[in-house]
Amino acid sequence: MPSEIEYTTLSGISGPLIFVTGVKGVGYGEIVEIRDGSSEIRIGQTLEVDEQVAVVQVFEGTSGLSMKGMRITFVGKSLEIPADRDMLGRVFDGLGRPIDGAPQVITDNMMNVNGLPINPWSREYPRDFIQTGISAIDGMNTLIRGQKLPIFSGSGMPHNLIAAQIAKQARILTAEEEFTVIFAAMGVKFDVAKFFIDSLEESGVLTHSAIFLSLADAPSIERLVTPRVALTLAEHLAFDEGMHVLVILTDMTNYCESLRELSSSRGEIPSRKGYPGYLYSDLASIHERAGRLKDHKGSITQVPILTMPSDDISHPVPDLTGYITEGQIVLERELFNKGIYPPIAGLPSLSRLMKDGIGEQRTRRDHAEVAAQLFATYAKVKRIRALAAIVGEEELSELDKVYLKFGTRFEEQFLCQGYEENRSIEQTLDIGWQVLSLLPKTELYRICMEDIQRYYLSPEEGISCQM
Amino acid sequence: MNGTVTGKIISVNGPIVKATGLNGIRMFDIAEVGPDGLIGEVIRLIKDVTIIQVYEDNTGLMPGDEVISHRRPLSVLLGPGLIANIYDGIQRPLVGISKACGSYIKKGIKLSPLDVKKKWEFTPLIKAGTNVQEGGTIGEIQESPLVMHRVLVPPGVSGKLTSIVDTGAYTIEDNLYTVDTASGTYQGKLAEYWPVRRPRPSRMKKKPFLPLLTGQRIIDTFFPIARGGTAAIPGGFGTGKTMTQHALAKWCNADIIVYIGCGERGNEMTDVLTDFPKLIDERNGRPLIERTVMIANTSNMPVPAREVSIYTGVTIAEYYRDMGYSVAVMADSTSRWAEALRELSSRLGDMPAEEGFPSYLATKLAEFYERAGLVETLSGNDGDITIIGAVSPPGGDFSEPVTQHTTRFVRCFWALDKVLADARHYPSISWIDSYTEYLHDIENWWNNLDSQWLSVRNEVINILLEDHRLQQVVKLVGTDALPPTQQFTLFVAETIKNAFLQQNSFDPIDKFCSPEKQLKLLKTILNLYKRGLELVHAEIFVKDIAALDVVAEIVRLKSEVTDEEIDKIDQYEKRLTSGFDSLKEKITEV
Numbered sequence A: 001m002p003s004e005i006e007y008t009t010l011s012g013i014s015g016p017l018i019f020v021t022g023v024k025g026v027g028y029g030e031i032v033e034i035r036d037g038s039s040e041i042r043i044g045q046t047l048e049v050d051e052q053v054a055v056v057q058v059f060e061g062t063s064g065l066s067m068k069g070m071r072i073t074f075v076g077k078s079l080e081i082p083a084d085r086d087m088l089g090r091v092f093d094g095l096g097r098p099i100d101g102a103p104q105v106i107t108d109n110m111m112n113v114n115g116l117p118i119n120p121w122s123r124e125y126p127r128d129f130i131q132t133g134i135s136a137i138d139g140m141n142t143l144i145r146g147q148k149l150p151i152f153s154g155s156g157m158p159h160n161l162i163a164a165q166i167a168k169q170a171r172i173l174t175a176e177e178e179f180t181v182i183f184a185a186m187g188v189k190f191d192v193a194k195f196f197i198d199s200l201e202e203s204g205v206l207t208h209s210a211i212f213l214s215l216a217d218a219p220s221i222e223r224l225v226t227p228r229v230a231l232t233l234a235e236h237l238a239f240d241e242g243m244h245v246l247v248i249l250t251d252m253t254n255y256c257e258s259l260r261e262l263s264s265s266r267g268e269i270p271s272r273k274g275y276p277g278y279l280y281s282d283l284a285s286i287h288e289r290a291g292r293l294k295d296h297k298g299s300i301t302q303v304p305i306l307t308m309p310s311d312d313i314s315h316p317v318p319d320l321t322g323y324i325t326e327g328q329i330v331l332e333r334e335l336f337n338k339g340i341y342p343p344i345a346g347l348p349s350l351s352r353l354m355k356d357g358i359g360e361q362r363t364r365r366d367h368a369e370v371a372a373q374l375f376a377t378y379a380k381v382k383r384i385r386a387l388a389a390i391v392g393e394e395e396l397s398e399l400d401k402v403y404l405k406f407g408t409r410f411e412e413q414f415l416c417q418g419y420e421e422n423r424s425i426e427q428t429l430d431i432g433w434q435v436l437s438l439l440p441k442t443e444l445y446r447i448c449m450e451d452i453q454r455y456y457l458s459p460e461e462g463i464s465c466q467m
Numbered sequence B: 001m002n003g004t005v006t007g008k009i010i011s012v013n014g015p016i017v018k019a020t021g022l023n024g025i026r027m028f029d030i031a032e033v034g035p036d037g038l039i040g041e042v043i044r045l046i047k048d049v050t051i052i053q054v055y056e057d058n059t060g061l062m063p064g065d066e067v068i069s070h071r072r073p074l075s076v077l078l079g080p081g082l083i084a085n086i087y088d089g090i091q092r093p094l095v096g097i098s099k100a101c102g103s104y105i106k107k108g109i110k111l112s113p114l115d116v117k118k119k120w121e122f123t124p125l126i127k128a129g130t131n132v133q134e135g136g137t138i139g140e141i142q143e144s145p146l147v148m149h150r151v152l153v154p155p156g157v158s159g160k161l162t163s164i165v166d167t168g169a170y171t172i173e174d175n176l177y178t179v180d181t182a183s184g185t186y187q188g189k190l191a192e193y194w195p196v197r198r199p200r201p202s203r204m205k206k207k208p209f210l211p212l213l214t215g216q217r218i219i220d221t222f223f224p225i226a227r228g229g230t231a232a233i234p235g236g237f238g239t240g241k242t243m244t245q246h247a248l249a250k251w252c253n254a255d256i257i258v259y260i261g262c263g264e265r266g267n268e269m270t271d272v273l274t275d276f277p278k279l280i281d282e283r284n285g286r287p288l289i290e291r292t293v294m295i296a297n298t299s300n301m302p303v304p305a306r307e308v309s310i311y312t313g314v315t316i317a318e319y320y321r322d323m324g325y326s327v328a329v330m331a332d333s334t335s336r337w338a339e340a341l342r343e344l345s346s347r348l349g350d351m352p353a354e355e356g357f358p359s360y361l362a363t364k365l366a367e368f369y370e371r372a373g374l375v376e377t378l379s380g381n382d383g384d385i386t387i388i389g390a391v392s393p394p395g396g397d398f399s400e401p402v403t404q405h406t407t408r409f410v411r412c413f414w415a416l417d418k419v420l421a422d423a424r425h426y427p428s429i430s431w432i433d434s435y436t437e438y439l440h441d442i443e444n445w446w447n448n449l450d451s452q453w454l455s456v457r458n459e460v461i462n463i464l465l466e467d468h469r470l471q472q473v474v475k476l477v478g479t480d481a482l483p484p485t486q487q488f489t490l491f492v493a494e495t496i497k498n499a500f501l502q503q504n505s506f507d508p509i510d511k512f513c514s515p516e517k518q519l520k521l522l523k524t525i526l527n528l529y530k531r532g533l534e535l536v537h538a539e540i541f542v543k544d545i546a547a548l549d550v551v552a553e554i555v556r557l558k559s560e561v562t563d564e565e566i567d568k569i570d571q572y573e574k575r576l577t578s579g580f581d582s583l584k585e586k587i588t589e590v
């Protein structure tokens, strides 16, 4: 029951918060409409209510608001957006309002942007392999339908390119099914958004995509709503309409900074680096919306992108994200500087859902072992490189030198590929064997004898296959 | 002492609600808050203001809304039907919730944790007229093919059994028996409530003496935990905490498993839910789910209920312990529980201690781990609870408060190592930073299996320690600069890591390793070391030893020889000997 009363008096404005006095019948978490005399209506949400005061966060920010002359109404419910198939092919602002000139989508289906927690009992464990055509991902950090797999990047690195390549090439080996992309931009520049829109258009999926933009010039607090709006539409498409939805969220670091801003303007006790103690739970409320449901056809796959401040993976944003998501694709400055695209770090990257999505009938029987062996061998390469830096390469044992050669080949042939290059999983695994076959068989201790006999390339074969 | 009180909300701040007018309400009583009757618990009383934490999504609550309390403490319902079930943090049945409202958890749903209609086949074990003591067994129910549920006289109830029903089918609400107690007649049923924050009593604690066998080599052999012990698994994200917890929940030889997913991923609980009904326990041929109780308060579910979830889990564990069972509790992750505590205390405006955590964090952790132990139950039998808690330190840095305080209260520490995890060496339990204080408690058990166990184990550990020391040197000068004997030590250590320490949870054979096989593998490797060293002294090259086929095969024994055929390992020993002999012959020929 919306309370019809309009309030006009504020007792304070602080950062993105306003304090409304004398309120009655206002609930916690309710949506608030704020009119400041101009035609613009700002949207807010109550964060705290007592018998006198309601604390309201204003999504569009408080700039231009004054203590008097406001007209404030409490809507009596949480923030809702229309969610409908017709929203595909459209562009919206960070709060879900159209900005492409076309009218608001008309539907009765209004959904609360906060969603509800999925009952763990009702989930279906994700197992379908998505072929992205990128060897470092398919071979070693497989993406699974319904997974949340972020890209941890650093400033200047090609995370957008990789995400766009995934959106463009992703396909399921077993079936052709309806596939959509939802793209949400938080605090990124216009050209980043433009790049995504263009690449979606190029690959012909734009008419099947919905775009939510809260760009760098939009109020910071709006970003807190944007991923939720995007995921609300995703939930409708996936679980009411049975579609497979890929949600790209960029840049989650900006999102977290907005949350920090809000928290500090409330005077909350910070935990690490000024971020609120509830950052983990807040991020989880976004990322846990990925997945599959029993007895439902669709799925939500999330590829959030975040930039690690100073490339530091232990920074609270990547750290807490890694604790929530089902793995991470980490980009590495060193590879990037060597000119390797995609510069996907060989060791810290991980896909937790890989184990159940690969192998015989899904990809290939040797997949798990090849991946494990590549990881183990590359870890050893890193150790030997560190040693070579000290004692000099000449001092290394013969075997160690072979490892170094493997390292280079692995980076140049396996990891490195073109933005347009779409490799099948067989190609990826075959390249894996080509580089592994540089090593003597005895070093391939993660692979069973049977597969070594079947796939190991003798020196001649190895060379003839080289690209 | 009972009686309903009502009051009104005066403020709402996140899950914390303040109300007035609740006269006579007590700490930790439950309250029903607002028009939906959301479940909350009294966590603080200040003058006439009652502070309540609400366990469900409370958007829409407003000042003036009503609060009702029946003045009962937040409790767990204990009775048959817990096994194979899955609950949220405050013991609401997730299966029932899914039936009632679909795939998403809606608020304000009230369902009994146990099926009130289900009839259980009850067999009385004593006759009316006998005297019963608290904790004594009244009768039995086959709760699952694996679990014989003993119906006990609850703590605090003793006296003459004045009536008891005959063998037959009864629900948890049926009256089963009556006891004439000093304070009146007690009406016994199949199920009882127990306050979630109060430990269930036992006669006394005892010193643990049996190992909890887990089938995980690095744990059983190097850092064993006793039944009734406590362990922590700290590690950054992706280092293998959850996988280790899952492996233990699957293969450890406890009678009952209580698995608590506390603030972690939904899919990980789904994984347990899909896997456990299919996985067969080879010891009894039954699916693992038949001994498992699950608590799932995942990261996206209400945070206050996450705080309660570990108490809900451990109370259920105590209930089965009191029946004389060996129970293992996995809590993944205790850090998320500590964060829930931090979030609530910060909303209450408490003075924070380290990193925003309240100063009572250590006390709360101590209280939790103290609920583990081997005890003499009220009926004089042995029962035990082992608690294994995952810890998720920010940035993987063990110096943070939760890890630090936890080390004070656990006696077994399985430190996960990022470098090992990056190299996909799993379990990435560090053999350098981990420790156990249970070795001496459980030594006897292993000695009965093989009197050489301790010496073999220690010799192998020493090779690993020597390797660790040498690696520091290698980092500076390379391997080739070391004398051959040390190069050989490095080689053997590498073999230990690949052939023994590394264990693949996804391999059908390697996922579980019997104590006998562990010991046999260890002896084979030690033999390789001792005999090999002799050859190295006789100036045979390390690389020639390493090139022996049989040496490469030893690395694969773990996943090629099953527990039933461990005698096959002897053949490798023989081939090792003949391989070495031929090397020796070659050198004498030269």
Ligand SMILES: Nc1ncnc2c1ncn2[C@@H]1O[C@H](COP(=O)(O)OP(=O)(O)O)[C@@H](O)[C@H]1O
Residues within 6 Å of the ligand: A351, A352, A353, A355, B235, B236, B237, B238, B239, B240, B241, B242, B243, B244, B426, B427, B428, B503, B504, B505, B506
């Ligand atoms: N014992 C193991 N055997 C094989 N793989 C493992 C093992 N332990 C961990 N892993 C791998 O590491 C990943 C992360 O492990 P997990 O237990 O989820 O980490 P954490 O809980 O510490 O974040 C898993 O998805 C799996 O791929």
Ligand SMILES: [Mg+2]
Residues within 6 Å of the ligand: B241, B242, B243, B264, B332
């Ligand atoms: Mg985990």
